[in-house]
Amino acid sequence: MNEPIFHFYGNKAGVEGADQIKQVIDDATRGSEYYKRQQEKRQQVLSKVSKMQVELENYHKNEQRKKETKEIIQNKVKEFQINTDRIWAHFDMDMFYVACELLDKPELKDKPVAVGQSIISTANYVARKYGVRSAMPGFVAKKLCPDIIFIPCHFEKYKSVSNIFMTILKKYDDNLESMGLDEANLDLTEYVNNSQVDPAILCENIRKDIFLATQLTASCGVGPNKMIAKLASEINKPNGLHVVEQSPTAVLSFLEKLPVRKIPGIGNITEQILSGLNFNTCKDVRDRADELYIIFTPKTFEYIFYSCWGVARNCHVEFEDQLSISCQRTFSNISTQKEFEDKVDYIAEKLAEDMQQEEKVGNHLTLIIKTSKFEIRNKSLQLNQYTNQAKQIAIYGKQLLKIMQLDEPIRLLGLKMGQLANEKQMQKQSISTYFKKQLDKSNCLENQIASNLGSKSHQISEDGDSINKVQLQQPEQPKPEIVSEDEDSNISNQILSGVNSKGHQQQAQQQSFQQKQQAQPKSFRCPICNNEIDCKGNNTVLNKHIDRCINTQNVIVEQSDESNRNEKGLKKKISSKIESKAQKSINFFKK
DNA sequence: CAAATGCAGGGTT
DNA sequence: AGAGGAACCCTGCATTTG
Numbered sequence: 001m002n003e004p005i006f007h008f009y010g011n012k013a014g015v016e017g018a019d020q021i022k023q024v025i026d027d028a029t030r031g032s033e034y035y036k037r038q039q040e041k042r043q044q045v046l047s048k049v050s051k052m053q054v055e056l057e058n059y060h061k062n063e064q065r066k067k068e069t070k071e072i073i074q075n076k077v078k079e080f081q082i083n084t085d086r087i088w089a090h091f092d093m094d095m096f097y098v099a100c101e102l103l104d105k106p107e108l109k110d111k112p113v114a115v116g117q118s119i120i121s122t123a124n125y126v127a128r129k130y131g132v133r134s135a136m137p138g139f140v141a142k143k144l145c146p147d148i149i150f151i152p153c154h155f156e157k158y159k160s161v162s163n164i165f166m167t168i169l170k171k172y173d174d175n176l177e178s179m180g181l182d183e184a185n186l187d188l189t190e191y192v193n194n195s196q197v198d199p200a201i202l203c204e205n206i207r208k209d210i211f212l213a214t215q216l217t218a219s220c221g222v223g224p225n226k227m228i229a230k231l232a233s234e235i236n237k238p239n240g241l242h243v244v245e246q247s248p249t250a251v252l253s254f255l256e257k258l259p260v261r262k263i264p265g266i267g268n269i270t271e272q273i274l275s276g277l278n279f280n281t282c283k284d285v286r287d288r289a290d291e292l293y294i295i296f297t298p299k300t301f302e303y304i305f306y307s308c309w310g311v312a313r314n315c316h317v318e319f320e321d322q323l324s325i326s327c328q329r330t331f332s333n334i335s336t337q338k339e340f341e342d343k344v345d346y347i348a349e350k351l352a353e354d355m356q357q358e359e360k361v362g363n364h365l366t367l368i369i370k371t372s373k374f375e376i377r378n379k380s381l382q383l384n385q386y387t388n389q390a391k392q393i394a395i396y397g398k399q400l401l402k403i404m405q406l407d408e409p410i411r412l413l414g415l416k417m418g419q420l421a422n423e424k425q426m427q428k429q430s431i432s433t434y435f436k437k438q439l440d441k442s443n444c445l446e447n448q449i450a451s452n453l454g455s456k457s458h459q460i461s462e463d464g465d466s467i468n469k470v471q472l473q474q475p476e477q478p479k480p481e482i483v484s485e486d487e488d489s490n491i492s493n494q495i496l497s498g499v500n501s502k503g504h505q506q507q508a509q510q511q512s513f514q515q516k517q518q519a520q521p522k523s524f525r526c527p528i529c530n531n532e533i534d535c536k537g538n539n540t541v542l543n544k545h546i547d548r549c550i551n552t553q554n555v556i557v558e559q560s561d562e563s564n565r566n567e568k569g570l571k572k573k574i575s576s577k578i579e580s581k582a583q584k585s586i587n588f589f590k591k
Numbered sequence: 592c593a594a595a596t597g598c599a600g601g602g603t604t
Numbered sequence: 605a606g607a608g609g610a611a612c613c614c615t616g617c618a619t620t621t622g
Contacts, residue, residue, distance in 0.1 A: 034608050119609045121604090134604085137608040180604045265614095267602045299615065326611060366598090374608085380597060414610085 021131035021144060028143045037374035045269060049276035052295045056277070059294045069290040076289075080306065082248040083224060086314045087188045087199050090221045090229035091169060091206070093162075094238035096182035097122040099216045100158050101151045112148045114141060121153060125238065158182075164213050172206065175316050177226075185226045187316065200243045207241065224251060227312035231255075231262055251310035255282040263307045270304075282308035321420070325360060326368075327351040328414025333372045335409035343413045344397040345390075351415050352390035361386035361426055362417030365393065367400035370412035379404050386421055393417070 029035045059065060093099065097115035102108060102124070112127035114120045120141055123132040130145035141148055162181035169176050173186035192199055203220045210218045217239035221232025224246050232254070235242035244254045259281055261271040277295070279285055285292060285308040293301050306312065327350045334340065344367075355362065366380035379400045387393065397415050 029608080032607075038608095116609085118607080121609090135609080139607050183604080265602065269601060297616065322612080324612075328610065330609065332606095376599080378598065382596085412609090416611090 024143050028140050033373050045272045073289045080311050082251050082310045084246040087192050088226050088229040089186045089188050089203055090233040091184050092219050092233045093182035094217045095122050095124050098124045100161050112145050115151050117150050161214055168209050225312045225314035255310050258282050324416050324418040325355055326416035330412045333409040333411050345394045347415045348394035348397050349390040355388035359423040360420045361388045361423050363419040365396045366416040368414040369410045372409040372411050
């Protein structure tokens with residue numbers, strides 16, 4: 001019943017008095033909401049495990065199925081081969097953040113030191129002896145090791161050391177893959193073939209180079225693929241090297257006794273499941289792969305299965321664009337709507353900053369919250385336009401807040417923007433599609449426009465278009481009085497238009513807007529936003545715009561009831577539409 | 592019915 | 605005294621959409 005929930009801290013090798021450590025951690029945390037949540041999760045895992053056990057019992061009773069499954073496994077084993085053509089090395093700086101700090105404070109070398117305060121990023125080996133670990137909260141570390149010294153994070157420092165580290169490694173593989181500041185995978189095959197150096201000697205030399213350049217030690221592992229190299233690098237940590245020879249037998253015997261937990265991708269939960277079913281080492285998995293096949297989904301099965309046979313990717317992965325940008329903060333519990341909204345404003349600002357810095361815009365927003373009971377929830381929303389503007393993000397964020405129907409205190413709030421696109425490309429695109437549209441129109445190519453519908457590029461071009469419209473309209477129409485004083489209504493306009501309010505953009509857009517005005521005086525006026533729509537009699541385009549417009553308008557109306565005063569009747573319609581929508585989401589979440 | 596979407600949850604540093 | 609991060613990626617599953 002009172003089984004310690006932090007059993008995983010003790011599982012790492014080399015910790016003395018693991019039981020004692022568990023006890024201290026447990027005492028320090030018992031009764032907290034966090035602890036309760038962990039207990040719950042633990043129960044969930046246990047019940048999952050017992051279901052799996054039942055499944056396995058049934059499986060073992062069914063000789064036919066057993067025979068078939070074992071055959072499948074045998075075929076799989078025959079199919080693959082452990083490819084040992086390539087030589088990979090994994091370099092990993094020892095206790096990197098702490099090591100960097102100790103460069104400046106050598107007098108602390110023999111004392112227990114950790115970087116991070118509320119949560120520990122890295123601890124030195126002195127502190128680790130006491131059971132202090134990465135990701136452990138500071139107060140627990142303090143219980144385990146009252147003398148521990150906390151040093152705040154200095155990212156810039158680590159970055160500059162990391163640059164030196166990476167520069168050295170790049171001499172041996174220009175395409176190296178780095179995961180974080182202190183780790184890198186290199187494909188040494190070419191280098192070794194060209195230089196005919198023994199990989200072990202080569203890597204020892206590289207480690208020396210690193211030490212000379214940084215005064216810091218790195219550990220290294222060598223093997224025929226990235227996974228093996230990474231696993232090998234842990235064997236003689238810190239300041240050590242381990243080589244797994246380039247042969248299938250060497251790989252298999254290296255993995256034989258290795259706890260499955262060590263395999264990257266198998267974390268705390270998966271380990272609990274596996275150990276609950278008595279899979280502890282890679283050999284267990286190999287021997288009873290048919291059982292694994294029964295209980296896991298195909299992808300999960302394949303991943304674990306192949307990993308335990310030493311089969312993993314042994315080529316570089318091509319660089320991929322970042323998929324999302326997010327920002328989240330933990331704080332002391334808040335529970336009023338006002339506080340929630342203020343947090344959304346704050347996080348939206350931070351997120352917008354990050355996005356603008358990276359020159360990205362995004363089209364899909366997710367609100368993430370963690371309740372005071374450590375339950376995580378999120379809701380997401382497809383936006384009507386690409387944006388990276390704090391105020392727009394905040395408005396959508398509050399929309400999500402409403403959908404979420406929060407009725408309990410929260411301790412974290414975050415926003416994540418997905419479906420990213422490059423801000424500059426987007427501008428170019430919107431301008432060029434604008435001109436393209438001009439051309440299309442003059443040629444009366446409505447078909448082209450119609451066929452663009454639904455495609456991503458179309459979405460972009462429409463958004464770009466509406467940017468132009470807004471810019472046009474403001475000088476033209478008598479501004480609603482609010483505009484100048486009321487920031488919100490500005491936002492509303494921006495939202496309507498998908499405007500990105502950076503100064504230089506506006507200029508460019510304004511220009512094209514004017515040109516457009518002259519060239520294309522004919523257009524429909526959208527009944528919702530009162531903007532002109534270039535639909536050229538194409539109803540689909542018009543309808544699509546109106547749909548979108550209604551969605552956008554929802555946000556605005558809810559957000560600032562004062563805007564659009566002159567459109568009262570219209571507003572009512574929209575509001576009722578909102579209500580029905582909101583109702584729908586409520587029902588949906590009640591399920 | 593396949594693809595797309597939304598959400599929960601697992602993993603990593 | 606109280607107290608357990610942030611930012612990213614992927615998979616699975618249910619539901620919606622075309």
